[in-house]
Amino acid sequence: MITQSTLTELKPSSQPATPVLSARGLVKRYGRVTAMDRADFDLYPGEILAVIGDNGAGKSSLIKALSGALIPDEGEIRLDGEVTRFGSPMDAQRAGIETVHQSLALSPSLSIADNMFLGREIRRPGMLGSVLRMLDRPAMQKIARDKLSELGLMTVQSINQPVETLSGGQRQGVAVARAAAFGSRVVIMDEPTAALGVKESRRVLELILDVRSRGLPIVLISHNMPHVFEIADRIHIHRLGRRLCVINPKDYTMSDAVAFMTGAKAPAEELAA
Numbered sequence: 610m611i612t613q614s615t616l617t618e619l620k621p622s623s624q625p626a627t628p629v630l631s632a633r634g635l636v637k638r639y640g641r642v643t644a645m646d647r648a649d650f651d652l653y654p655g656e657i658l659a660v661i662g663d664n665g666a667g668k669s670s671l672i673k674a675l676s677g678a679l680i681p682d683e684g685e686i687r688l689d690g691e692v693t694r695f696g697s698p699m700d701a702q703r704a705g706i707e708t709v710h711q712s713l714a715l716s717p718s719l720s721i722a723d724n725m726f727l728g729r730e731i732r733r734p735g736m737l738g739s740v741l742r743m744l745d746r747p748a749m750q751k752i753a754r755d756k757l758s759e760l761g762l763m764t765v766q767s768i769n770q771p772v773e774t775l776s777g778g779q780r781q782g783v784a785v786a787r788a789a790a791f792g793s794r795v796v797i798m799d800e801p802t803a804a805l806g807v808k809e810s811r812r813v814l815e816l817i818l819d820v821r822s823r824g825l826p827i828v829l830i831s832h833n834m835p836h837v838f839e840i841a842d843r844i845h846i847h848r849l850g851r852r853l854c855v856i857n858p859k860d861y862t863m864s865d866a867v868a869f870m871t872g873a874k875a876p877a878e879e880l881a882a
């Protein structure tokens with residue numbers, strides 16, 4: 610049953626007014642296709658915000674803009690209230706935003722530790738002026754081991770095991786651990802359970818809750834309604850390139866959410882974002 614919640618009520622009362630990450634009026638056009646049509650977004654400290662929407666609603670475009678992989682034609686993004694511009698994914702990473710892509714972006718033949726530090730290896734101080742500094746493998750292995758055990762992921766036999774020898778759930782675990790290790794402000798997860806079985810999905814959901822309990826807010830893009838309703842604090846519903854509304858999963862059913870997503874039902878006026 611639809612209750613008459615207001616947007617204000619949807620923010621947990623402990624939340625300060627400033628979102629960690631927000632966007633206003635994002636627009637992205639590809640020729641005649643408008644992938645983002647004045648899209649808004651707000652992520653508050655310590656929350657799991659699910660982003661749901663029908664195929665082609667523009668979720669990936671929104672997430673790409675928030676993670677520096679797409680430069681919007683219009684609109685603004687704010688980090689801790691300050692207007693920011695991400696020219697590349699590296700810019701967003703430097704600002705503390707880590708994204709776990711659906712493809713995971715892991716190198717199968719490399720070890721778990723090497724994958725965790727791919728592209729940001731730790732190097733030993735080299736000879737004065739030397740560009741070719743040696744990799745500090747012991748340091749990277751120690752941090753990788755610490756991060757994985759912090760998240761209860763030390764079921765993998767060795768930190769030096771190639772990623773291709775891991776199960777789908779363990780690989781997802783490595784990708785989440787990497788994001789949690791380097792993301793100081795926000796972790797974005799794109800369909801983290803899409804390719805997993807029931808047991809592995811469960812473990813990944815627990816991992817996401819672990820990451821939240823360590824204080825990092827999470828954006829979860831998912832088509833899996835039971836997962837979304839189980840772990841999200843708020844649900845951002847995207848439709849036709851923009852945020853349609855934000856709901857509290859305690860106040861709505863999965864059928865309500867699907868009806869909003871598909872346009873079968875309109876949200877109450879005060880919910881409209």
Ligand SMILES: Nc1ncnc2c1ncn2[C@@H]1O[C@H](COP(=O)(O)OP(=O)(O)OP(=O)(O)O)[C@@H](O)[C@H]1O
Pocket residue numbers: 639642643644645662663664665666667668669670671
């Ligand atoms: N690079 C591109 N070139 C042309 N059109 C694009 C491009 N990227 C996205 N689009 C279009 O923009 C719209 C929104 O796409 P987007 O991938 O953001 O949606 P989505 O909600 O993530 O969809 P899905 O759930 O199917 O992954 C779609 O119509 C898509 O075809």
